[in-house]
Amino acid sequence: MTALTRAALRRPLTIYMLMALSVIGGLAAYRALPRESFPEIRIPLIVVSTVYPGSSPSDVEAQVTRKIETELKGLSGVKEIRSTSSDGYSLIEVEFTPDVELDTALQKVRERVDLALPELPEDAEDPAISDIDFSRIPIMILHLGGDLGMVRLKRIADDLEDRLEAIPGVNQVNVIGGQEREVHVFADPRRLTAYGIGLSDLIETIEREHLSVPGGSLDIGRLSFLVRVPAEVQDPLEIADFVVEVVGGRPVYVKDVADVVYGFEEESSRARLNGSPAIALTVEKRTGANIIAVARSIREVAEDVRRQLPSGAELRITEDQSEDIEEMVRNLENNILSGLVLVLVVLFLAMGWRPAVIVAAAIPFSMVITFLAVALLGYTLNMVILFSLVLLLGMLVDNAIVTVENIYRHREAGDPPAVAAEAGTREVTMPIVASTATTLSAFAPMLMWPGIVGEFMKFLPVTLILGLSASLLVALVFNPTLALRLLSVPPRGPARHGRGRWLDRYEKLLRWCLDRGPEVPLGFTRNWLLLVVFFAALALALAAGLAGSLAGVPVPASLPAGLLGAAAAAFAAQGVLWLLSLPAVLAGRRAWITDHRARILWSMGALLALTLAAYGALGRGVEFFPEIEPRTIWIDMEFPPGTTLDAQDALVSVIEERTRDVPDLVAAMANVGSTGVSAQGGPVGGRASNRSRVTLELERFQARSRSSFLTLQEVRREVADLTGAQINVVKPDDGPPTGKPVAIRLIGDDYAALGRAAEELRRRLAREPGLLNVSEDYDEGFPEVRVEIDREAAARSGTNTRDVALAIRTALAGTEVAKFRSGEDEYDIVVRLPAPERRSLDTLEELTVVGAGGRTVPIRSLARVVAASGPSAIRRVDLHRVITVEADVDHAGGYTDGEMRRRAAAAVAGLGLPDGVRWEFAGSTEEEGESRDFLVRAFLVAILLIALILVTEFDSLVTPITILVSVVLSLIGVLWGLIVTRTPFGIVMTGIGVISLAGIVVNNAIVLCDFILQARRRGVGKVEAIVAAGRTRMRPVLLTAVTTVLGLIPLTTGVNVDFFGGGVTFGSESSQWWGPMGVAVIFGLGVATALTLVVVPVTYDVLSDVSER
Structure with missing residues (x-):
C-alpha cells in the first residue's frame, strides 16, 4: 500500500486522469443502472401443479399429491414440502435451502416427478413444473372505470393493452375483468332425450363441422394451387344449422336440440373503481429494464388515452412502484449533497476549507467507483442498495479524515508538501488498512444470510464492502495526490489557539483519568x-x-x-x-x-448494567421488520362457501359507502368474487369465488394529513359491526414475504379433528387483546352434490365413469368445443345447459349419456346423486396434514410479536389437543428465528474476525482486548437510543446496525492505539504516549464520528433538504424502514466516540500494567 501511495505521488497527472475517468464512468453507470423497488431475488422454490378433472380434494390428495410427494421427499437440500389438494387440482411447493441453485432445484424436481408419472391416474394431466419469479410482480396497475358498460370498457382496455405492450421494457400486460363475447350452445335436455342424442354427440358435431382444414396443393399445368376446406362459420348463428344426426331418414339439426346465442361469458366476478364498473390492467416489465423509464412511458400513454376517453370514463394508475424508487433515488441524491455540505462545514470549521475539500472529495470519488462495481456485478439500483449507499455516506470520509489530518499535521510541523503527503500517509497506512479490514469483517458474515430475508438483504453487505474498499483506495491514492497540490497551512490564529485550549482541556481530563488516585x-x-x-x-x-x-x-x-x-x-x-x-x-x-482508572472502568460496567435494566423496563420489545405506515389498505371478506355473487356484492357496497370519506383517500377499488390483483410484492389473496376485497389507496406519505395507522384503525372501526362474512382489515406486508407474525400450525392425520381444534383455537385467539384478523385456513368447502357411479351398471350399458363425468361437467360448467374468429379476435364456443336447467337436481338425474349401439342411457340408471360436504382443500406440510391459525399483532396498541406469541402458545396449551394432533409456530416466526440465530452467529463471527485482524496487526492481546471493550460498551448507546426514540429492537434492522457498529467503532480505537505504540517504540513513557496520542487523535476521532452521524441523520429522522425541487421535507417511508438501523449506529457511535477518547486509553493503561507484571 505504501508503494502504491509513493507511485501515485510521483505521477500525480496520471492519478488526476484516473480520477476524471472514474467520475465519468461512475456517473454513466449510475444513469444506466436499472431501477427497482425491491431486489430481484430468485428463491429456490419450485411449484408442481397437476390437473385431475372431476376429482374431490381427498381423491386428489390420495391419487396425485401423495404419490408425487413420496418421490420428492428423498431429494437432498429440501427445506420444506407444502401442498394443497383441492377440487380437481394439486399444487405442491418444494422449497430448497439457499445453497441450492434454482436451475439445479428445477432439474431435481423434474427427475423425481417423472418417476411418479406411471403412478398417476390416466385422466390426470401431466404435472406442470415452474419456479417462483418475483420479477413477474406488476410494476403498476391501471384501472379503467366508468358507466360506459363493460363491453365498451373492455374494448377500450384491449386497445390500451396493445399500446402498453408496444412500450420498450414492458414484458406483459394482463387485462383483468370485463366480459368476453362467447357463443353459447344451450342444450335442451328434454329435446336431447326425445331425439336419443347425447351431449357428446352435440360436441362432436360442432367439432367436426366448424373447422378449417388445409388440403395440400394441386398442380395443374404450370400452376400450383393450394387446396383448403374452409368450413368455419362466418356467423356464429350458422352453428344452429349443423346436422347432428339423421333419425328416421330426417336430419336433426343443432337448432332442434339446442339454442345458439351470440352473447357474453357468464359473470364470475365484478370490479369497481370509485363506485363505477372497472377493468384492471397489470403491467409487468422485462427483467433488467429501468423501472423509472418504463413507468414514465406508461404514464405518457395513459395520459394520451385519458384525453381521448369518452365522457363518463376514468383511467387511474394505482400501486405505481416507480414512485417509490424515484423517491428513494431523489433521497439518495439529496442525502449525498447534504452529506457533502455537512462534511464541508464541519471540516471547514475544524481544519479550514482546503482540507475540507480534499476530505469531502472522498464521497463522490468512492461513490462513483461503487456505482461502477455495482454495474459490473449486474445488480439493479434497488431500495437495499440505495440505503447501503446512504449508510456509506458518513463512513466514506473516515479514512480520508485520518490521512488528510495526518498530512496536515506534518505540514503544520514544517514538512514540505511531498514529504508531508508521503510521511503522513505512510504513518496511517497500516492502521487504516486494519480498521477498514475490521469494518469489512463485520459485514462479511452477512453475505451468508440464509432464507428469503437473506436473499433480500444480501445486497447490503456487498454494497458496503465495495464502498469501503473504494474509500480505502481513495484515502491512500487520491487524497494524498490532491493534498500534494491543494493542501496549505494557514498562519497561526485565534481559531488554532481556540482548538489548542480544547486540546489542553482534553489532556487535563485524560491525565485525571489515568491518575492512580488521591492520597x-x-x-x-x-x-x-x-x-x-x-x-x-x-x-x-x-x-x-x-x-x-x-x-x-x-x-x-x-x-x-x-x-x-x-x-x-x-x-x-x-x-x-x-x-x-x-x-x-x-x-x-x-x-x-x-485509582481513578478503576473508578472509570467500574462505572462503565455499572452504566452497562443500568442500561440493561432501563431497557428491560422501558424498551418497546422486539420486532422482525419495522412496521411502515401503509399507503394501501385491504378490506378482505371471506363469505360462507356457496354465497352468491349478488349476496357478496351487497356487503361490498356497504363497505364502499362507509369508507368513501376516509381521510387521504385517493381511490377505492372493489373486487367481488375475487381479491383482485396487487403490485405490493406479496402474494395475491387468491381467486376463491367466496372471497372479495375492497382496496383503499391513500395519498403518498408527504401529502397525508395524518398517520395512515390512524386511518387503518378508523377503517377497522367502520366495519367492525358488519356481519355475513369474516372481515379482515389488513395492510400489505412490509419487506420480503415471511408470513403473519402469529401463526400456529396444527399437524395431524385426522383432518376433521384438525378442523375442530383450529376453529376452537381461532375463537380463543379472537378474544385475546392485541391480536387482529384472526383466521384459519380450514376450508369447509361448498355444499356438495356427489354423483356416485355404479361402475358395473355403466359397463353393462356400454359407457364408463369418464363419459358420465364429462357429460355432467358439460351440462353444468360447460365445455369449450371450438373458437369462433371475427377479424383478429377469437371467441369461445361453449356447450352447456341453459341457466334455469342448472338449478335442479332433477335435471342432473335426467341427463343422458351415449351407450352401446348409440343408445342413450339416463344417468339415474347408472349413478346415485347424494348431497354431501367436505373440505374444499386439504393442506399438507412435509407429508402431514396441517391447518394454520394466524393473526396480525396490534403494534399501534403497544403489543409486541413476542408477547402475543407467548399468549398464543398459552392458548394452545389450554386447548387440550386431541390425540395425534401436535402444533408448531409457522409464519414469520420461522424466518424471524432463522434471522435472529444467524445475526447472533454473524456478530460473534465478526468479533472473532476483528480480533484476528487486531492480533495480527498488533501482535499482542492487550491492544485487541482494549479495542473490543469499546465495541461491547457501545451497546450502551444503542439501547439508550432505542429507549429515547421509542424504537423497538428490530431483529433485522437493529441487528444489522449493531453488527455495522462493531466494524465502525474499532476504526478510531485502532488508529489511537497504533499512535500509542509508535510513541512507546520511540521511547516515550506510557502515560505520556497515551496523552500524546490522545491529543493527536482527538480531532480526527471527533470528525469521523460527526461525519458518520451527520450522514445518517437525514435518513434516520426523515428531515431532508430537497436540492432539486426546493424546500425541506419532514418524514418519509424510507426513514420508517431504515430508521432503526440509523438509530443504532448514531447513538452507538456517539457513546463509542466518548469511549475511544476516555475509556480506551484507560483500558489500555490498566491492561498493559497487568501484562507487564
Missing part, C-alpha cells in the same frame, strides 16, 4: 461516604420494589424501583471493591478503590 486518607473518607449512599439506595430500592408489588403497580409505573435496583447493583460492585481493598487502605498503601 489514601481522602480516598478512605470518600469510600465510607460511598458505602453510606450504597446502603441508602439499596434500602430505598427494596422499599420501592416491595411497595410496588403489594400495591400491584403495573410495569411502567415500577420503573423507579427498577432503576434504583440497578443503581444499587452498581454501588454494590463499588462496595465489594472497597471491602477487598480495605487491608491496603488501612495499611496506608494505594488501592484499586482510590
